[in-house]
Amino acid sequence: MKIVIDIRKLSNKPSGIGMYIYYFVKGLMKYRNIEIFGITDVLLSDEILELKTLNLNIIEYGKEVNSNFEVFKYFKFIETVIDKEKPNIFWEPNFIIPINLKKKFKDVEFIITIFDLIPILNPEFCSLQYRVYFKYFLHKTIKNVDSVIYISDTVKKQCEKRYPHIKEKNSLLNYVIIDKEEFNIEEDLKDLEYFLFVGNIEERKGIRILLDAYEKYIKNGGNKGLKIAGGIRENEIESLINNRIHKYGEKIEYLGYVETDTKNSLIKNSSALIFPSYVEGFGIPPIEALMCGKPVIVSNIEVFREILGDSGNYFDISNDYENSVNMLYEKMFEYKTIDEEDREKLIEKYSSKTLSEKLVRFLENNIEE
Numbered sequence: 001m002k003i004v005i006d007i008r009k010l011s012n013k014p015s016g017i018g019m020y021i022y023y024f025v026k027g028l029m030k031y032r033n034i035e036i037f038g039i040t041d042v043l044l045s046d047e048i049l050e051l052k053t054l055n056l057n058i059i060e061y062g063k064e065v066n067s068n069f070e071v072f073k074y075f076k077f078i079e080t081v082i083d084k085e086k087p088n089i090f091w092e093p094n095f096i097i098p099i100n101l102k103k104k105f106k107d108v109e110f111i112i113t114i115f116d117l118i119p120i121l122n123p124e125f126c127s128l129q130y131r132v133y134f135k136y137f138l139h140k141t142i143k144n145v146d147s148v149i150y151i152s153d154t155v156k157k158q159c160e161k162r163y164p165h166i167k168e169k170n171s172l173l174n175y176v177i178i179d180k181e182e183f184n185i186e187e188d189l190k191d192l193e194y195f196l197f198v199g200n201i202e203e204r205k206g207i208r209i210l211l212d213a214y215e216k217y218i219k220n221g222g223n224k225g226l227k228i229a230g231g232i233r234e235n236e237i238e239s240l241i242n243n244r245i246h247k248y249g250e251k252i253e254y255l256g257y258v259e260t261d262t263k264n265s266l267i268k269n270s271s272a273l274i275f276p277s278y279v280e281g282f283g284i285p286p287i288e289a290l291m292c293g294k295p296v297i298v299s300n301i302e303v304f305r306e307i308l309g310d311s312g313n314y315f316d317i318s319n320d321y322e323n324s325v326n327m328l329y330e331k332m333f334e335y336k337t338i339d340e341e342d343r344e345k346l347i348e349k350y351s352s353k354t355l356s357e358k359l360v361r362f363l364e365n366n367i368e369e
Contacts, residue, residue: 001367002086002087002089003088005036007025008065015200017115018047022048024359040058047260059081061074093149095134096134100140109366111363112141113151116279118279122278146169150174151281152307174355176287178284183268191271193223195225195226196266197274198263202237205230216329267285270294286308287350309342
């Protein structure tokens with residue numbers, strides 16, 4: 001079986017989608033009957049360079065793709081690769097294939113992964129340009145692909161409600177691989193008295209609520225620090241963080257985007273991870289923290305209930321902003337840790353072996369059909 005995968009979201013400072021690609025590609029590379037070609041724009045991240053050293057066949061576009069317009073040129077490049085390599089499968093893990101490749105390559109199985117419908121269901125968190133692009137091209141993409149992979153049942157239900165015809169496609173519900181081996185879980189766990197947020201710095205991640213709840217926590221006798229790690233997506237949130245740093249000094253620390261090893265160390269040394277998102281399709285950092293035996297404080301949204309079960313410390317997030325702040329503030333003083341039995345179940349549920357095997361069976365069945 002030959003498969004071509006678009007791995008561009010792994011190319012530079014990868015976040016959720018990039019790490020999803022990284023772990024699944026590593027998982028697929030263990031199968032000798034699968035020949036993998038990864039297409040990317042550039043090779044800048046440690047993770048993509050690691051895959052290259054592991055002898056992944058990587059085909060480089062040679063220019064960083066930073067705009068929707070440039071994406072079309074990039075996919076014309078992908079078209080030439082498919083034409084040359086003649087794979088059984090082309091997998092686009094990043095939602096959208098903006099040109100109809102199926103029309104030209106009828107014998108190729110086209111698969112996409114859908115992570116969320118945030119630009120459609122929660123447009124207030126996205127730019128107008130991206131909302132228009134996403135809505136138009138996701139609809140066309142769904143029409144022109146053979147199969148869909150969902151990263152959570154929450155996303156699957158949203159898609160089937162929004163696009164009833166998507167039920168006619170072959171589909172797979174398969175969670176995100178989170179590899180415990182990355183953490184050296186059995187050693188170096190400490191509590192250095194700080195709360196941690198890891199993720200993209202944007203409004204929908206609940207950063208504003210986090211900062212206001214933490215301010216109330218400090219004013220009412222709390223003494224743990226707050227570390228925030230992630231790439232800035234919105235300047236207004238960056239200004240808000242800088243304002244609080246100026247106000248509270250060393251208590252709050254913004255670390256910027258951090259590489260995987262640094263992120264893992266931050267998790268292992270934290271008191272608890274806080275992830276107060278308004279909306280998500282999944283949520284990798286809370287699971288990583290739980291695998292390390294660290295408490296997680298998360299918003300009470302459907303997908304977190306699905307993926308974390310009873311292991312999370314939930315607070316209500318709603319249109320009542322002050323109530324949301326108060327609920328998170330209270331959780332900062334009182335939270336539970338995951339018990340060992342639940343931690344072991346979590347490790348198995350999101351293991352590379354479990355989820356890679358499930359994906360391979362799906363790919364093989366699609367080819368046989």
